[in-house]
Amino acid sequence: MSKTDPRTPNDRLRELIRESDWTYEALARAVNTLGATSGLRLRYDRTTVAHWVRGACPRPPVPELAAEAFSRKLGRTVTVEDTGLAPPGTPGAALPGASDPAASLGELRKAHLDPVLRESMRRTLLAEGWPSTDWADDGGPGGTCLRGPVHLPPTAGPSWRIGASEVDALEAMGRFYHEVWDAFGGGHGTSALAACLADDVAVWLRSPMANGVRTALMSSAAELTLRLALMHFENGHYGFAQRYVGIAAQLARGADDRTMYVTILARAATLALDLGQYRKAAHLADSAQVLLTACAPDTVSFAQGEFAMAYAAVDDVRAAHRCLDATQQNLSRCTTSEWQLAVYHWQRAQVLAFHHRPGKLLPLLRTSLRHVPPTDRRFRAVLMLSTAHAQLRLGRLEEGCATLRRLLTEFSLLRSADMAGGLQELLRQVGAFGRARSAIDLLEQARGLLPQGPAPARPRPYGH
Incomplete structure (x- = not known):
């Protein structure tokens, strides 16, 4: 265990313990339990927590586990920074929950470059880390704390004015990384894409530009960030995937892009589903229904197919079939591609898989x-x-x-x-x-x- 200044008590941690109505022993047990779910064998006790309160700082991923324990107990997001357990300047210490998506992109990239943080965040999922399910409430990890376009604080950026060429560049990158993912899987290109988002896109987002350009740029950035989340998920970096999904939701919300936001909620529901968080997946599906009325048929058909799987997982057969019916109806209203048909039949098969009918799904x-x-x-x-x-x-x-x-x-x-x-x-x-x-x-x-x-x-x- 490394030490911060032992003469500086950790008042933030002490206050969180008091607010949670926990004893030192109870906090230790909560951290040990969360560690076990991540494959860690921790044996902390009240003496250990007493050392933390006096100023000691445990090594990662323990600060992240403590923040998650408090988040679950208090029903709100508690960051590592809130606990006072992260040394100043630790990359990613304030994640998730940062209201500035551009800053979050940089922090996540730093965390991924740090071997210790990368390993701890790879395995650490957060109860409040999924996108906000309320379009009108921007205060959560998936929100921007603002309505409409997000006006990010200016910083040193390019000498030219950001315009349509940057939007075109992002759209081209989106097509490129989609093709790479389709052809070679998520194990290629994650570092390069993370660097592009952190070093280029984040700077562009902070630069002066016309409102229309900013909206288009944020929509394209949201799509690229979602792609990176899916690639991380396929690599087994579930904690990073969850955080990038949250950032993508922030960007889509900032662009007032409901179509992109619904797509992100649909993807998030499937990620939660694949991680065994069936209730969370169904909750995301419930929350997205009101937004679907503003979306085009191709978006509705894809999203409802994803939500059908979420409902099937919680044995809500009626909702699952209602979503599949909506998928089929909306497919008939748009120009259907081969990929859309492949996804539709896959989604139907997965609903049957949750109903344990392997013969029917073949x-x-x-x-x-x-x-x-x-x-x-x-x-x-x-x-x-x-x-x-x-x-x-x-x-x-x-x-x-x-x-x-x-x-x-x-x-x-x-x-x-x-x-x-x-x-x-x-x-x-x-x-x-x-x-x-x-x-x-x-x-x-x-x-x-x-x-x-x-x-x-x-x-x-x-x-x-």
């Missing part, structure tokens, strides 16, 4: 596969993984192994910790079939393609 997965664009290797691999999982659940070993052999060809070109974990788990299931020739051949083909060690706890990779 035809939907096959239909989805037929519609996946040739360039979208990543989504195609996810569909193959889901197909093999359903086949193995039904005891169809030969079919499952055939699907996994095709998947291995795609997987060899992808960089995805998420995908690797899902594939590793299915290969473990195949190994249980012992001497079956198809199983032996598949495991031999897979040798050397996957990292060693236990598979992640998440049951399936993130989808589209």
Whole structure:
């Protein structure tokens, strides 16, 4: 345990303990419990907390765990900075909850470059870290604390006036990183995209520009930030993904872009769903319904399909089917792409998966596969993984192994910790079939393609 100045008591921590009506022992237990959920074996007690109150500072990720413990107890966001447990100048100490999205982009990048902070934030999810679910209430982590365009404080920026060329550049970057993600998975380009957002986009957002340019710039920045969140999620950096989703929501809200905000809520619901936070996913779905009336049919169809999965996870069958009906109706009102059809059938299949009907979902997965664009290797691999999982659940070993052999060809070109974990788990299931020739051949083909060690706890990779 490193020390701050031992002569300076931590009054902020003492006040939080008093406000929480906790004893030192109760805080220690809460931190130990949160640590266990992140895979850490902590054995703090009241003596340890007494040292903190006197000015000692525990090493990361303990300050983050303490902040999360207070957030859950008090029902509001408590940052590491609020606890007084982070040394001054610690990157990311004030995250999440910063009202300036440009500053947050810089802080998150610094945190990712710091090995200790990167490891602690990678595993630390925050109860209040998801986007605000109330468009009219901008005070949460997903809000900007302002209505309409956000006027960020000026800072040293480019010598030229920001204009349409910067907006065009962001839109081009969005297309580029989308193509990279589709073709090669989330393991490529996260550092470069984070640097672009922190070093360039954040500076642009603080520079003088016309209101229309600022709105367009913030919308494009929101889309890029959401892309980075999805890439981090696929890499297993769930804490970073959650924080970037919150920043994307801030930017979309600042641009008064309801379509982008609904898309972010839909993505956030699916991320929460994939992390097992079913109630949070359904809550995000509930909150987005009122905003859908202002969105185009293609946005509504995608979002309602995501929300259908969230409702299926909490056994709200009526709401799930209502959302799927809305998805189908809105698809009929727009020019439908192959990707949209692939996603629609995937979403229907996932609703059935939550209802434990693997036999019914296989035809939907096959239909989805037929519609996946040739360039979208990543989504195609996810569909193959889901197909093999359903086949193995039904005891169809030969079919499952055939699907996994095709998947291995795609997987060899992808960089995805998420995908690797899902594939590793299915290969473990195949190994249980012992001497079956198809199983032996598949495991031999897979040798050397996957990292060693236990598979992640998440049951399936993130989808589209």
